[in-house]
Amino acid sequence: MSTLRDIKIIEAILFASGEPVSEDDLKDKIVKKSEFNNYIEEIKKHYENRGINLLKTGKKWSFRTSDELSEDLVIFKQQKRKLSRAALETLAIVAYHQPVTRSEIENIRGVQMGRGSIDHLMEIGWIKPGVRKNIPGKPTLWSTTDLFLEHFGLENINNLPNQDELKASGFLDKRAAIATITDLAKNDILDSKIESDEEEEKLEDFIPNT
């Protein structure tokens, strides 16, 4: 059986470009653009059970090696900095709760953010700043990028693992459960102590030490 030329062209382009190609760019190269989805289905099926799979991430298509082979392909593995637990939790919160502010992330994690999580995730290119939230201070809302989808092999942001579960249990709620209460406690109990200590230290700097 002979394969349609358009299908071959899509295959060849995806294969040769070695990175995800947008739907629009692919359609540009074929004759029957209206048949695009059928072509893609055909290719997907042809590679379903092979060493290479066709995958959609965001609005782009790519061939990538089948993930069940990962152990046999360690030879290609690139040395990567390991993500810290803090960064990993931050990434998960941004992915599931997006768009989300930094203080909302802190509320969910129950701890002030360590330096480095947000800028590290941005350096990898997995999160980005978006619009600002319309509350006092207009804080930046963070969300994930297309590169995040691409790297994790997700078709779109609604394909995250456990998403329905989390939603059903109410855990996608960003409300500050005990933070509001601890904020009260903090203001009453500790802030006065810690901050006044700090204040005193600052003043020390200006008293001549003779």
Next chain:
Amino acid sequence: MSTLRDIKIIEAILFASGEPVSEDDLKDKIVKKSEFNNYIEEIKKHYENRGINLLKTGKKWSFRTSDELSEDLVIFKQQKRKLSRAALETLAIVAYHQPVTRSEIENIRGVQMGRGSIDHLMEIGWIKPGVRKNIPGKPTLWSTTDLFLEHFGLENINNLPNQDELKASGFLDKRAAIATITDLAKNDILDSKIESDEEEEKLEDFIPNT
């Protein structure tokens, strides 16, 4: 029909390595080495009539795009080049301070600069000249373009994190001790100007009464 794991491994390795792979190396990775020739036959057949074909050159195997497509297979690849540090600095300043003149950029960077950076950024299409500033010499005011927003994934130029957010996100490193102390001093002077009454009272505490 499920494909044998060994076949998948050969496929994936040929795909991921991006260059022809020797028979010996391929055999190394599979379990049933004696079946190698049969596996190769199977793969060859699977790709016979597709956009990609399996090919032997010397003692090496590789996938390549089908010969019959070569006519219309022009692929646009993006070659990535690094932006110079000067251009990056200039771009960052235009993004944050726009509209801004060249000499204002030089002030912030602390160096004189040639036309190079600005011309280059304009060529890429990330900055554009706007109206002229109404000061002697009527210098051009530079600002970023829509292409800039698009390329950097911003919806709006106001979405760039502000200074506090840069600090909180880990971009701005903790300043050196000496800077902190003089910063405190600076704040102190500012404070005393604004809230001079209150400050004066405190001042008494540290300068012996006459």
Next chain:
Amino acid sequence: MIENSSEINHEKDQFNILLTGYEGPIDLLLDLAKKQKVDLSEISILALAEQYIEYINNYNKIHLEIAADYLVMSAWLTYLKSRLLLPKDEIEDEYTPEELEEALRFQLLRLEAIQKTSKNLYEKPLINRDTFYGGIEEGVKIKYDITYKANLYDILKTYSSLLSKKDSIQSLTIASSELYSVDQAIQRLKNIFGSIKEWTNIMSLLPNFGTNKIINKSSLSSNFVASLELAKNGLIEVNQKEVFGNIYIRSKN
């Protein structure tokens, strides 16, 4: 004394090591809770609060900067505990003890869910770790389209380093120009001491810089040093009657 301080350090380190395993107080609570029972929704909040408070109280000398969050939680749990133990109608407050308990339970369950999920997410086939792009370009005509590699991270990082560079330069300028130097004080005193025949409080001789604390303080210390210098050279006399008392100077002639 030395022994003592090393002991404190040791304790401090120990506490910090124990805490660095945790990503904050909720994470610590979660760990304690898991040890108590498998099903978090049935956990005894009172028992958990007691465990946490005990855990934190075991360490007296702690590094405030690291432990602030933990101490706040400890204070909050102490409060919760007292609310749970006291008769209900005795305290009027915004929240009932049950609400507080429920809030803490929700916080724990939510963080647990996020932690599990973050693991699941990271176990997904990740590009260049579990799955790879590839392909061979031979036989394809490739036209290169030059793009520049800068991304938003580069811009923010570059801008941040410009800011800090600028900051440090500014503060250096201010530091050097705003202080009153000993040389300046000596010059000034030399110009005026001839007219100071009577014992005069040095405070009344200081130049007035208004409310600028820094200059005033630097001026006070510079003038004091300058007066000692001039006294050493036999030009003036300096007199102070009591410790921390006023300092008087007069011309020696």
